[in-house]
Amino acid sequence: MKLNCVVVDDSTIQRITIAKLVNEHPNLVLVGDFSNASETRNCIINKDVDLLFLDIEMPVQTGFDLLDGLKVRPQIIFISSKSDYALKAFDYAALDYLHKPVTKERFNKAVQKALDMKSLQKDGVEEEGDFIFVKSNLKNLKVYIAKIRWVEALGDYIKIITEDESHLVLSTMKSFENELPAEKFMRVHKSYIINLDKIDRFNSKFAEIGDTKIPLSRNKKEDLVNVLNRPQ
Numbered sequence: 001m002k003l004n005c006v007v008v009d010d011s012t013i014q015r016i017t018i019a020k021l022v023n024e025h026p027n028l029v030l031v032g033d034f035s036n037a038s039e040t041r042n043c044i045i046n047k048d049v050d051l052l053f054l055d056i057e058m059p060v061q062t063g064f065d066l067l068d069g070l071k072v073r074p075q076i077i078f079i080s081s082k083s084d085y086a087l088k089a090f091d092y093a094a095l096d097y098l099h100k101p102v103t104k105e106r107f108n109k110a111v112q113k114a115l116d117m118k119s120l121q122k123d124g125v126e127e128e129g130d131f132i133f134v135k136s137n138l139k140n141l142k143v144y145i146a147k148i149r150w151v152e153a154l155g156d157y158i159k160i161i162t163e164d165e166s167h168l169v170l171s172t173m174k175s176f177e178n179e180l181p182a183e184k185f186m187r188v189h190k191s192y193i194i195n196l197d198k199i200d201r202f203n204s205k206f207a208e209i210g211d212t213k214i215p216l217s218r219n220k221k222e223d224l225v226n227v228l229n230r231p232q
Contacts, residue, residue: 003114004048007033008040008063009055009079014100018053018079021107027115037061041069049074051114056080056089067092071132071179075117077110091140093133132179134160136167143167145184149198149209151176153191186227188220196227 005028009015015033022030031047034040036058043049052074056063064085067073078089081100089097095117096110131144147162153173160167160176169176177185177193187193188207198209204221206213216224 001027001115001118002029003027003050003075003111003118004029004031005051005053006031006040006043006049006074007053008035008037008058008066009033009053010035010058011055014055014079018102018107021102021104022053024104025108025111028111037063037066037069040066044070044074050118051075051077051111053077053079056085057082064088064092067133072130073133075114077114091138093140093142130181134167134169134171136169141167145180146195146197148180148185148195150195150212150214151185151193186220186224188224189215189217191215199228 005022007015007018007022007030009018012035015035019030019033022028031049032043034043037060054063054066054076056078057080063078067076076092076094077096077098078085078094079098079100079102083099086097095113098106098110129144129146131142133140134143143160143162147164149161149163151173152159152161154168156170157168158171158173158176160169173187173191173193177187180193184197185193185195192214194207194209194214199207200210201208202216202224205216207216207224208214
């Protein structure tokens, strides 16, 4: 198994050190090393990146800022000279938190966690498919897109209802709609976005998902019919 890796650190020496450890590891492939969040973001968007070795304190944008701007995140191993950020780091579902200077032994232990996680994903222990991170109750939570049933507006918040649970998130409907694949989700009412794959039945007034009736805006029935009848 090989993991495509990116190293991010504004210190040239530290970046070279971690890149060397990546290159020496038989299961890692270095696809890029960067000194700032902007270049890193472009790389993650355009390349297949499995694992991110990420410094936190960087000029202009921190490591946390970088992650906040990503719709889909690779696995993360934070690297820092300070322990102050450790608690916050794990709110971002970090696999590990390495203190500088990083030893080869400690580095390899962190990498093993990434390899184990990837193996679990391949074995189907963790759900496959695209996901997004949402902030709920001060935590960043991974939500699998295919498991979202519908999204409901609640004042300044939205409520995301999945197959297993629901999450209350500070967001606008418009902003969250932009996070979702347009071919899979539809805004059927000012207060509702539905997963088209979850619709059991509908009429001129409602779309039904399980026992729940989702109201349709007056002009949305025709749009819904057209979308559901399009070739797959």
